[in-house]
Amino acid sequence: MEYEATIGLETHIMQKTNTKMFCGCKYEYGAEPNTHVCPTCLGYPGALPVMNEKAIELICKAGLLLGCEINPYSKWDRKNYFYPDMAKNYQITQADEPLCLGGAVTVEVEGTMKTFTLERIHQEENAAKNTHVAGASLVDYNRAGTALMEIVSNPCMHSAEDALAYMTAVKQIMQYGGISNCDQEKGQMRSDVNVSVRPVGQKELGAKVEIKNMNSFAFIKDAIEYEIERQIAVLESGGKVDQETRGYNPDRGETFIQRTKEDAHDYRYFPEPDLMPVKISREQIEAWRAELPELPVQRRERYVTELGLPEYDAGVLTADKATSDYFEATMAHAKNAKAVSNFIMGEMMRLLSEQSLPISESKVTPEKLAEIIALIDAKTISTGGGKQIFETIFNEGGDPKAIMEAKGLAQVSDDSALEGWADEAIANNPKPVEEYKAGNAASINFLMGQVMKASRGKANPGAVMQMLKQKLDA
Amino acid sequence: MADLNKLTISELAEKLAAGDCTSVDIVNDVLAAIDATDAKVGAYLTLDRADALAQAKAADERRAAGERNPMLGIPVAIKDLLNVKGQPCTCSSKILEGYTAPYDATVIAKLRSVGAVLLGRVNMDEFAMGSSTENAALGKTSNPWDLDRVPGGSSGGSAASVASDEAIVSLGSDTGGSIRQPAAFCGCVGVKPTYGRVSRLGLTAFASSLDQIGPISKTVKDSALILEAICGHDEKDSSSIEMEVPAFAANLPADPSLAGMKLGLPKEYFVEGMDPEVEKAVRAAVEHCRSLGAEIVDVSLPNAKYAIAVYYIIATAEASANLARFDGIRYGMRLDGKDPAELYGKTRAAGFGPEVKRRIILGTYVLSSGYYDAYYKKAQKVRTLIRDDFTKAFEQCDAILSPVTPTPAYLKGEKTADPLKMYLDDILTTPINLAGNCALSLPCGFASNGMPIGMQIIGDAFQEDTILKVGHAYEQTTDWHKSRPAL
Amino acid sequence: MSGTHEGIDVGYVAKLACIDLTDEEKALFQGQLDQVLHYVEQLNELDVADVEPTAHAIPVFNVFRKDELGASLPHDAVVANAPSATDGQIRVPKIIDQ
Ligand SMILES: [Mg+2]
Numbered sequence A: 001m002e003y004e005a006t007i008g009l010e011t012h013i014m015q016k017t018n019t020k021m022f023c024g025c026k027y028e029y030g031a032e033p034n035t036h037v038c039p040t041c042l043g044y045p046g047a048l049p050v051m052n053e054k055a056i057e058l059i060c061k062a063g064l065l066l067g068c069e070i071n072p073y074s075k076w077d078r079k080n081y082f083y084p085d086m087a088k089n090y091q092i093t094q095a096d097e098p099l100c101l102g103g104a105v106t107v108e109v110e111g112t113m114k115t116f117t118l119e120r121i122h123q124e125e126n127a128a129k130n131t132h133v134a135g136a137s138l139v140d141y142n143r144a145g146t147a148l149m150e151i152v153s154n155p156c157m158h159s160a161e162d163a164l165a166y167m168t169a170v171k172q173i174m175q176y177g178g179i180s181n182c183d184q185e186k187g188q189m190r191s192d193v194n195v196s197v198r199p200v201g202q203k204e205l206g207a208k209v210e211i212k213n214m215n216s217f218a219f220i221k222d223a224i225e226y227e228i229e230r231q232i233a234v235l236e237s238g239g240k241v242d243q244e245t246r247g248y249n250p251d252r253g254e255t256f257i258q259r260t261k262e263d264a265h266d267y268r269y270f271p272e273p274d275l276m277p278v279k280i281s282r283e284q285i286e287a288w289r290a291e292l293p294e295l296p297v298q299r300r301e302r303y304v305t306e307l308g309l310p311e312y313d314a315g316v317l318t319a320d321k322a323t324s325d326y327f328e329a330t331m332a333h334a335k336n337a338k339a340v341s342n343f344i345m346g347e348m349m350r351l352l353s354e355q356s357l358p359i360s361e362s363k364v365t366p367e368k369l370a371e372i373i374a375l376i377d378a379k380t381i382s383t384g385g386g387k388q389i390f391e392t393i394f395n396e397g398g399d400p401k402a403i404m405e406a407k408g409l410a411q412v413s414d415d416s417a418l419e420g421w422a423d424e425a426i427a428n429n430p431k432p433v434e435e436y437k438a439g440n441a442a443s444i445n446f447l448m449g450q451v452m453k454a455s456r457g458k459a460n461p462g463a464v465m466q467m468l469k470q471k472l473d474a
Numbered sequence B: 001m002a003d004l005n006k007l008t009i010s011e012l013a014e015k016l017a018a019g020d021c022t023s024v025d026i027v028n029d030v031l032a033a034i035d036a037t038d039a040k041v042g043a044y045l046t047l048d049r050a051d052a053l054a055q056a057k058a059a060d061e062r063r064a065a066g067e068r069n070p071m072l073g074i075p076v077a078i079k080d081l082l083n084v085k086g087q088p089c090t091c092s093s094k095i096l097e098g099y100t101a102p103y104d105a106t107v108i109a110k111l112r113s114v115g116a117v118l119l120g121r122v123n124m125d126e127f128a129m130g131s132s133t134e135n136a137a138l139g140k141t142s143n144p145w146d147l148d149r150v151p152g153g154s155s156g157g158s159a160a161s162v163a164s165d166e167a168i169v170s171l172g173s174d175t176g177g178s179i180r181q182p183a184a185f186c187g188c189v190g191v192k193p194t195y196g197r198v199s200r201l202g203l204t205a206f207a208s209s210l211d212q213i214g215p216i217s218k219t220v221k222d223s224a225l226i227l228e229a230i231c232g233h234d235e236k237d238s239s240s241i242e243m244e245v246p247a248f249a250a251n252l253p254a255d256p257s258l259a260g261m262k263l264g265l266p267k268e269y270f271v272e273g274m275d276p277e278v279e280k281a282v283r284a285a286v287e288h289c290r291s292l293g294a295e296i297v298d299v300s301l302p303n304a305k306y307a308i309a310v311y312y313i314i315a316t317a318e319a320s321a322n323l324a325r326f327d328g329i330r331y332g333m334r335l336d337g338k339d340p341a342e343l344y345g346k347t348r349a350a351g352f353g354p355e356v357k358r359r360i361i362l363g364t365y366v367l368s369s370g371y372y373d374a375y376y377k378k379a380q381k382v383r384t385l386i387r388d389d390f391t392k393a394f395e396q397c398d399a400i401l402s403p404v405t406p407t408p409a410y411l412k413g414e415k416t417a418d419p420l421k422m423y424l425d426d427i428l429t430t431p432i433n434l435a436g437n438c439a440l441s442l443p444c445g446f447a448s449n450g451m452p453i454g455m456q457i458i459g460d461a462f463q464e465d466t467i468l469k470v471g472h473a474y475e476q477t478t479d480w481h482k483s484r485p486a487l
Numbered sequence C: 001m002s003g004t005h006e007g008i009d010v011g012y013v014a015k016l017a018c019i020d021l022t023d024e025e026k027a028l029f030q031g032q033l034d035q036v037l038h039y040v041e042q043l044n045e046l047d048v049a050d051v052e053p054t055a056h057a058i059p060v061f062n063v064f065r066k067d068e069l070g071a072s073l074p075h076d077a078v079v080a081n082a083p084s085a086t087d088g089q090i091r092v093p094k095i096i097d098q
């Protein structure tokens, strides 16, 4: 029998705020344990939460970037469950009135454009970090209460590839939008994946299995593929898939049962009395919309249509925000987009990967790259000379013109100098001259070579050719 | 000794200003009174004498440096659920054993800034859950008027300390009557401010949408004085309302006339089962207000009778979440277990008393899957009806008069076996917390057994001014508040 | 609560609330809470179909704080309050992932 998998994601993303969601404690990854904590994020008696304005702005901007409708009225709820990483033993979250509703992500999956729709985005608070030692666990509350938003997709994906493309697009958009760095190593982007399988043609979805809390895209892909196979195998063997929560063990490449439907939590949601509802006006939404940055798709589009770059170049340049921003900055001083693109995709990326540096640390600033390209376009230096200057600056820093002088890379185009070398070459090489006049056009290249040699490579090849032709054709 | 402990804030403020006494003198007299009578009353849980005297000395120095302020140097007893930096905050529960508060509640910071002396920490029902201070794990408090009777609750220690002159004034908290009822039982004045008037930051939460901190004092004017110090917007409490604080005390007129005032009398508030002596005393007090020039009008609060049902759903639901943090992990008592679940179960079983367990379980149940709409959601809707009743009533009057409790203070142990019976006594006070407006309780007579009877003056939201004015006028023209228990 | 309430299962709810109850407590609370829940049923007399629920006594909106650093607690105060700590972290019995 043919089976079809249905996948939905709940993606938790830590917003780029200075302080936590409901208290003034700093969020700092890797700080000394329990040094950024206060009565509020430790759940001490009498402590109260107050909303972080910036977090609300960021989640709403994320919503706008993902095409959500911003809920004009949203509220807070308590989600009750006992766990050592949840200081109050309830999580402040949004149950029935989230900040963002709907939305969609359109992305290319194996050559075809697909649109994955969202159910909602809601704001909540992060949990503390547990580490396990012999016979005990240790809790560090530095991460407890940091701003965490949850992007909930509809069950609209059907393969690990879909899920991967979706997550990649979401990550890229969040980074472009300055919403989050989505650094998975730091747990800034984690996903719960819901997978179900049903015989093709069957209307209702199969039993939903939730795989909890994964950050690596690779693991998520493996987990989904494993889970789809597992469920199909169960159905094939005439069994039924149980609705349950599973974890993924990357070492064994398997999912394992964590919680059955029976011992599912009863979260006892109810409105958070310590926090007031949020009302967001049209004006506010439009003000935020106006501040939204251009997204990769839009930039890519513009590079092709307005700057006339090939699709390929546009794709490479926008794949990563830092690179794209560098290109933008260079174009602010340059005209020749293709030349800028060539340098970034060529010299820049080669040297960056050789020395494994981020583009932000390149000594060749956008201004300097623009200057190098300007020198080439003015024929003051050759493309080769430009590459030399680029590499020199990349390694040692410095100013393009100064390096050009120092390395004597400037090309000579002024006629008097060229004329001398040209006459000399014609006088000293009668034979090629004869051959040329006899109609062997190629022989002029030998004379050309002589002139370049005499000029020690500084002569502008175009100008030399012109000069020789004048004299010989006369 | 000069018995300075027997005086009021306003009397002491005059003496201090005139240089007739120092704050240290006052604290010494209060400490002496505690030594003399607290073995019987049992109001105090913890008392740091050296610290109290040091604060008094500091207050005297501030005065010597020219600072003037009615609360400067006045000792205040603190209900044991307010966080005071460096002090325990037991909420009269075993589960907070070993906890030291690392911060000051906003009201405490405000009292420090005006130079009040934070005296000792007084007893209460565990986590403010109770009406008799019998649900206290760390001490037993008696009613100064009859040591065999309860002081009321949950702010029983706050009321008993003031009634026995073991404190000049005290802070309590009121979620369903916990300031007004003990004030009535002990013959004191108590004020439940409008929700949002006083910051809840640092008040260990029982029911967040109902809790409010307020004073228990010897006179209405004293309540006005300390309210000026503790009210005001706090950006650290999202439910705190941005609104300037009137000069409550200064606004109290010297002339005790109530001419031009309309006072409402809700027929529903003279419930069946009410002690006839209470009804008689309150009706007499109403007549007294009429004689002061007030116009008495009938008002109706038809949904008030549902208040207990609504209150015990909403309050316990919020409490079930608020008290989840007491889990033996980050602070307080811990009984170890093989895993966190076992640790929680054992710690909370040993740390909480029966009434707290009962209410947590009730609150957990009304929120649990399948019951939310039937209980919690419905209670929230009826809460709206109760609030609308008051809105309508205050279109016809400036304030509402009623009893505070159906009976005067009862004997210890009389109601402990029957929780529902104990809950029903809150019928006259819980509607005000549900509606969020303000109310004042003050002495209006004595029962034949000598126990004080209180009258409740209910005001619209942020109309503390009005109820204080009515209470002050009544107090100026009666002597009930002057009687003291013989200890 | 529709009609008469099915009756609270004190044992189950106590588990949800993470409180170990003795059998005596269970029996006692069962009776007392059944009484309270029966009393609460009087709310069924009211038709509140189109009444807005009240979650906050005094309705306010948009109470925000700026994304600015506030005071955190001294590390030693946090550790001092903890019943058990190791290397500045709060120690708990081994957490077996739920
Ligand atoms: Mg979530």
Ligand SMILES: [Zn+2]
Pocket (backbone or CB within 6 Å): A020, A023, A024, A025, A036, A037, A038, A039, A040, A041, A042, A145
């Ligand atoms: Zn904090």
